[in-house]
Amino acid sequence: MSFVNTLDFRHDSPECLGVLLVNLGTPDTPGVPDVRRYLAEFLWDPRVVEMARLPWWLLLHGMILRTRPARSAHAYQSIWTEDGSPLLAIARRQATALQGLLEARLPGPVRVALAMRYGNPSVPAALAELKAANARRVLVFPLYPQYSASTTASAFDAVTRELTRWRWLPELRFINQYHDEPGYIDALAASIREHWARHGEPERLLFSFHGIPRDYFEQGDPYHCQCQKTARLVAERLGLARERWFLSFQSRLGRQEWLRPYTDETLKEWGAAGVKSVQVLSPGFSADCLETLEEVAIENSHLFQEAGGGSYSYIPCLNDRPDHMTMLADLVVRHSGGWPEVSGPAVDAAGLAERASRARTMGAKD
Ligand SMILES: C=CC1=C(C)c2cc3[nH]c(cc4nc(cc5[nH]c(cc1n2)c(C)c5CCC(=O)O)C(CCC(=O)O)=C4C)c(C)c3C=C
Ligand SMILES: [Fe+2]
Numbered sequence: 001m002s003f004v005n006t007l008d009f010r011h012d013s014p015e016c017l018g019v020l021l022v023n024l025g026t027p028d029t030p031g032v033p034d035v036r037r038y039l040a041e042f043l044w045d046p047r048v049v050e051m052a053r054l055p056w057w058l059l060l061h062g063m064i065l066r067t068r069p070a071r072s073a074h075a076y077q078s079i080w081t082e083d084g085s086p087l088l089a090i091a092r093r094q095a096t097a098l099q100g101l102l103e104a105r106l107p108g109p110v111r112v113a114l115a116m117r118y119g120n121p122s123v124p125a126a127l128a129e130l131k132a133a134n135a136r137r138v139l140v141f142p143l144y145p146q147y148s149a150s151t152t153a154s155a156f157d158a159v160t161r162e163l164t165r166w167r168w169l170p171e172l173r174f175i176n177q178y179h180d181e182p183g184y185i186d187a188l189a190a191s192i193r194e195h196w197a198r199h200g201e202p203e204r205l206l207f208s209f210h211g212i213p214r215d216y217f218e219q220g221d222p223y224h225c226q227c228q229k230t231a232r233l234v235a236e237r238l239g240l241a242r243e244r245w246f247l248s249f250q251s252r253l254g255r256q257e258w259l260r261p262y263t264d265e266t267l268k269e270w271g272a273a274g275v276k277s278v279q280v281l282s283p284g285f286s287a288d289c290l291e292t293l294e295e296v297a298i299e300n301s302h303l304f305q306e307a308g309g310g311s312y313s314y315i316p317c318l319n320d321r322p323d324h325m326t327m328l329a330d331l332v333v334r335h336s337g338g339w340p341e342v343s344g345p346a347v348d349a350a351g352l353a354e355r356a357s358r359a360r361t362m363g364a365k366d
């Protein structure tokens with residue numbers, strides 16, 4: 001076993017608080033090979049697909065990775081921007097904004113690093129960035145408002161897996177969820193009101209969350225309950241009558257049962273029933289991505305209108321809106337309190353000199 005060398009922690013410079021933002025990830029380019037590589041990593045995660053490994057490997061490599069990458073690549077091409085994947089471009093803006101807000105609010109040095117659970121920038125690369133900044137305390141912050149084992153726990157797995165290779169671990173904290181944070185609910189309500197100011201109020205407002213297999217919910221994943229609570233709190237904040245808002249789950253994959261009702265089926269039914277106007281938001285995503293920009297904003301609008309529905313509009317994710325960024329900074333500030341005062345560098349100069357001389361006499365490298 002060889003561990004990552006931690007001698008390059010800058011013992012003589014001030015320690016800083018590291019904030020590791022983690023979002024899902026995205027392919028490097030919208031080309032088929034990169035999309036295949038990304039899907040292979042994503043769909044092999046046992047937190048995402050809990051099937052027994054051998055049959056799943058055969059299905060994944062024998063079928064899914066032969067067909068899905070071309071279809072997904074086509075979808076990615078339709079939303080790709082000059083700055084690359086929307087999810088990554090927005091996450092970079094979020095990280096920069098958060099760095100500025102935290103520098104203004106925290107008493108000591110802070111470094112925000114961005115990681116993608118699958119693809120790049122990787123979790124190991126972001127942790128290395130924090131190590132180089134002398135972050136002896138790290139707050140892991142998965143950007144998923146609602147906890148799910150398939151996303152939040154997987155982000156934590158990736159961090160701890162990398163840390164199994166480190167000799168000298170930082171102190172660690174982990175934000176688990178923020179589905180009912182007042183600042184998050186307020187920002188969602190404000191984004192909806194702003195949309196209404198431009199487009200008017202719809203007959204129906206649909207909260208569409210990414211689905212998970214129903215089986216995960218039955219085994220205790222709190223995701224379903226947290227989605228319900230987020231939607232209810234936002235509707236209450238808006239003073240919206242119960243019969244005007246709905247909740248559904250999107251982006252299912254494969255043949256098994258996922259959380260219901262399904263977004264696509266709901267919109268087709270509403271179209272066929274002659275619903276005149278619908279607005280959809282996806283509050284489970286902290287940044288717009290393939291699942292919102294292509295699936296909800298484009299694909300689902302066609303389903304609704306081809307079935308006979310009226311007007312359809314998509315309310316964007318919170319992305320780097322100032323109220324969203326302030327709310328994320330508030331959470332970090334709260335989670336950064338209560339750590340004991342740091343009394344000085346983790347290793348003092350005398351300790352370092354002694355280790356260097358011992359290493360010379362013992363011939364050790366690390
Ligand atoms: C197959 C199982 C999947 C589970 C379970 C799942 C849960 C889950 N995912 C998100 C957030 C995102 N998913 C995104 C894309 C995406 N998701 C799956 C599959 C599962 N997700 C696939 C195969 C894909 C790739 C795209 C495709 O081929 O359809 C994205 C967008 C990434 C991007 O690059 O823009 C996000 C974000 C959540 C929140 C969640 C469970 C709660
Ligand atoms: Fe997903």
Ligand SMILES: [Fe+2]
Binds near residue numbers: 251290295
């Ligand atoms: Fe999708």
